[in-house]
Amino acid sequence: MADKKINKRDIAKLPNEWCREFSVLVPSRESGTVAMTRWDGKDIGFLDWYRNTVVPPRDSFLPLIEEMFSFYKDKDGYNIELPPPKEQKQLIFGIRPCDARALAILDMTFNDGYQDPYYLGRRQNTVLVGIGCTKAYDSCFCTSLGNSPTDTTGVDLMLTDIGEDFLVEAITDAGKELLTTSSLSKATEADQARAKVSEETARQKVTRNIDIRDIAQKLRASFEDQDFWQKVAAKCISCGICTLLCPTCYCFDINDEMSKAQGVRCRSLDSCSFPIYTRMPMENPRTEKWRRVRNKVCHKYEFYPMLFDAIACTGCGRCIRLCPVNWDIIQIIESVPTGA
Amino acid sequence: MTVTDISRRKKFFAQGNAYVPHIVVIEKIIEETPDTRTFHFSFKDEKLRKDFIFESGQFAEYSVFGVGEAPFTISSSPTRRSHLECTIKRVGRVTNALHRLGVGAEIGFRGPYGNGFPLDYLQGKNLVFIAGGIGMAPLRSLIWSVIDNRDSYQKIDIIYGARSPADLCFRYDLDLWGRDKTINLVTTVDKGDEGWSGREGFVPQVVEQVAPSASDAVAIVGGPPVMIRLTFPVLKNLGFAPEQMLTTLEKRIKCGIGKCGRCNIGNIYVCRDGPVFSYAQIKQFISSEY
Numbered sequence: 001m002a003d004k005k006i007n008k009r010d011i012a013k014l015p016n017e018w019c020r021e022f023s024v025l026v027p028s029r030e031s032g033t034v035a036m037t038r039w040d041g042k043d044i045g046f047l048d049w050y051r052n053t054v055v056p057p058r059d060s061f062l063p064l065i066e067e068m069f070s071f072y073k074d075k076d077g078y079n080i081e082l083p084p085p086k087e088q089k090q091l092i093f094g095i096r097p098c099d100a101r102a103l104a105i106l107d108m109t110f111n112d113g114y115q116d117p118y119y120l121g122r123r124q125n126t127v128l129v130g131i132g133c134t135k136a137y138d139s140c141f142c143t144s145l146g147n148s149p150t151d152t153t154g155v156d157l158m159l160t161d162i163g164e165d166f167l168v169e170a171i172t173d174a175g176k177e178l179l180t181t182s183s184l185s186k187a188t189e190a191d192q193a194r195a196k197v198s199e200e201t202a203r204q205k206v207t208r209n210i211d212i213r214d215i216a217q218k219l220r221a222s223f224e225d226q227d228f229w230q231k232v233a234a235k236c237i238s239c240g241i242c243t244l245l246c247p248t249c250y251c252f253d254i255n256d257e258m259s260k261a262q263g264v265r266c267r268s269l270d271s272c273s274f275p276i277y278t279r280m281p282m283e284n285p286r287t288e289k290w291r292r293v294r295n296k297v298c299h300k301y302e303f304y305p306m307l308f309d310a311i312a313c314t315g316c317g318r319c320i321r322l323c324p325v326n327w328d329i330i331q332i333i334e335s336v337p338t339g340a
Numbered sequence: 341m342t343v344t345d346i347s348r349r350k351k352f353f354a355q356g357n358a359y360v361p362h363i364v365v366i367e368k369i370i371e372e373t374p375d376t377r378t379f380h381f382s383f384k385d386e387k388l389r390k391d392f393i394f395e396s397g398q399f400a401e402y403s404v405f406g407v408g409e410a411p412f413t414i415s416s417s418p419t420r421r422s423h424l425e426c427t428i429k430r431v432g433r434v435t436n437a438l439h440r441l442g443v444g445a446e447i448g449f450r451g452p453y454g455n456g457f458p459l460d461y462l463q464g465k466n467l468v469f470i471a472g473g474i475g476m477a478p479l480r481s482l483i484w485s486v487i488d489n490r491d492s493y494q495k496i497d498i499i500y501g502a503r504s505p506a507d508l509c510f511r512y513d514l515d516l517w518g519r520d521k522t523i524n525l526v527t528t529v530d531k532g533d534e535g536w537s538g539r540e541g542f543v544p545q546v547v548e549q550v551a552p553s554a555s556d557a558v559a560i561v562g563g564p565p566v567m568i569r570l571t572f573p574v575l576k577n578l579g580f581a582p583e584q585m586l587t588t589l590e591k592r593i594k595c596g597i598g599k600c601g602r603c604n605i606g607n608i609y610v611c612r613d614g615p616v617f618s619y620a621q622i623k624q625f626i627s628s629e630y
Binding site: 118252256 | 591594600602606612
C-alpha cells in the first residue's frame with residue numbers, strides 16, 4: 001500500500017489545499033459547544049484539545065432544522081420552490097471513526113426504499129477525512145461494537161497519529177484525490193508499524209466494554225418485562241439529549257414556518273424520548289416513559305439489526321457522558337435479563 | 341397465500357423529491373357529522389388527474405400550507421376516478437385548518453403511501469366489513485371498489501357503528517348499501533334517539549349478535565384501536581382464523597415513506613409495511629403497541 005505521511009507541523013497545508021475545492025469543516029469550540037464548523041483558514045488548532053465533537057457530524061447531513069422547500073401564494077394559487085442545490089462540495093476534516101461509521105449506519109435508512117434526496121444529496125456532496133483517536137473518554141466503548149479508534153469504515157481518507165507525523169491512508173477514490181499536496185511524503189514500513197502500535201495503544205484506552213452477544217434475542221425475550229423497563233427508565237427525565245446528540249439517531253419532524261406571505265416547510269430532528277413524538281389526537285401508544293425508553297434501546301439493539309443487520313450504535317459514548325442524570329446504556333444492556 | 345403476502349411491502353416508486361406535495365383543489369365539501377367532513381378534490385395538474393392511481397387502503401399526506409401536514413386515507417374508490425375524496429375529523433391543528441377551508445381552496449397532497457387492501461386475496465370470498473366512526477373511511481373505498489366489481493365477490497356484510505346517529509359518516513352511502521339486496525347492512529349506535537331504527541350497542545357486541553359466518557370469509561375491521569382490539573377476539577370465537585382478519589392501523593405518521601421513525605410498532609413501520617395488516621401479522625409483532 002502506497003500510504004503517505006505528513007508532519008504534524010504541516011497539517012494546516014492539507015485543508016489549505018482542500019479549501020480551494022471544498023467547504024472545509026473542522027472541529028471547533030466557537031459556538032460554545034464542540035461542533036464541526038467551517039474552517040476559518042487559520043491554524044489547525046483543534047489537534048491540541050480535540051477528542052470528539054459534542055454535536056455529532058451527522059448534523060452536517062441531517063441538520064437540527066433544514067428547509068425542504070418554500071411556498072408562496074399568488075393569483076394563480078400556491079407555488080413551491082426548492083432550495084438551490086449546494087454547488088460547493090463539503091469536506092469534513094477530523095471526523096472520528098465512530099461518527100463516520102454512524103453515517104454508514106444512517107445511509108441504510110435513507111437509502112432503503114425511497115432514497116431521501118436531502119440526506120443523500122449531502123452525503124454524495126461530502127468527503128470525509130477521519131483522524132484516528134489517541135485518547136478516549138471514560139464513556140467510549142467502540143471496541144465492543146466491532147469498531148476501533150482507528151477504524152476506516154465510512155471515511156475517504158484516514159489520518160493515524162504516529163508520533164511526529166500522521167500516516168495518511170486513502171480509503172476510497174475520493175480519498176486518493178485529496179492526496180495532491182506536496183507536503184506529503186511516502187510512508188515507510190516503520191511508519192506502518194508505528195501506526196499499528198498507535199492503534200493498539202488507542203484500543204487499550206477504551207476501557208468500557210459492553211457485552212452484545214445475543215443482545216437482540218435477549219431484548220426480544222425481555223420485551224414484555226415491564227418491571228425491568230420501568231427500572232431502566234426510572235431516572236430518565238425524557239430530555240431527549242441522548243437522541244438529539246446520537247450520531248445514529250435520525251428521527252425527524254416536518255413543520256411549516258410562516259413569515260408574511262412566504263412559508264417554509266422544515267424538517268427538524270425529533271426525539272422518541274418525547275411523548276408528543278407518537279401522540280395522535282385521540283391516542284398515544286407511548287405515553288409512559290418506560291415504553292419510550294424501551295423503544296429507544298430496542299430500536300438500536302434489536303429492531304435496527306432486524307431491519308439492516310447492523311446495531312444502530314457505534315459506542316461513541318455521547319449518550320452516557322452528556323446525560324444529565326447519568327443514564328448509562330452499557331449498564332442497561334448488561335442488565336437485560338437473559339429471558340431464561 | 342401466506343401471511344406476509346397479505347400485506348406485502350410495496351416497492352415505493354417516486355420520481356424526484358417525494359416530500360414536495362402536489363397541489364390539489366377542493367371541489368366539494370360534505371358535512372358528515374358535526375366534526376367530520378368529506379372533501380372532494382382533484383389535482384391542479386391535468387396530467388396527474390389522468391395518471392394518478394392508488395389502491396383502497398392507501399393513504400396520503402395532506403397539507404394546509406403554513407399550518408402543516410397530516411396523513412389521511414383516501415376514502416373514495418379507485419374505481420370512481422372523477423375526483424378523489426378524503427374524510428377528516430376535526431381533532432388537531434391541521435384538521436382544524438382543513439375544516440376552515442372552502443371550495444376552491446388549494447391544499448398539498450403527496451402519496452399514495454402504504455400497501456392498500458389485497459384485492460387478489462379478497463376476490464371470490466365472503467366479505468365482512470366492520471367499522472366504527474371515521475374508521476369507515478378506508479373501508480368505504482374498498483366497499484365501493486367491491487360493489488363496482490360485484491361479480492368477483494360473494495356475500496357482503498357491513499356492520500357499522502358510531503357513538504350516536506349523528507356521528508355516522510357516509511349516510512348517503514349507507515342509504516344505497518341498505519337498499520342493495522346483495523348487501524347485508526347493519527348499523528348500530530352506542531345510544532339511539534327517537535328516530536333511530538338500527539341497533540344499539542358497541543361494534544364488537546353487535547358483531548357477536550350478527551355472527552357472520554367465517555366460512556370462506558374475510559373480515560375487514562376499521563376503527564379506533566380499542567374497537568379493533570376488542571373485535572378480533574369476537575371474530576376468533578366466530579371461527580375466523582388470524583389470516584381471515586384484516587385491519588388498517590393508525591399511527592402518527594409524518595414522512596409516510598419509512599424515514600421519520602414515529603409510526604413504528606417494534607420493527608414494523610405502519611406507513612411503509614402497512615397500514616393494512618392481517619391479525620396473523622399483528623399477533624407476531626414484537627410490540628403490542630398497536
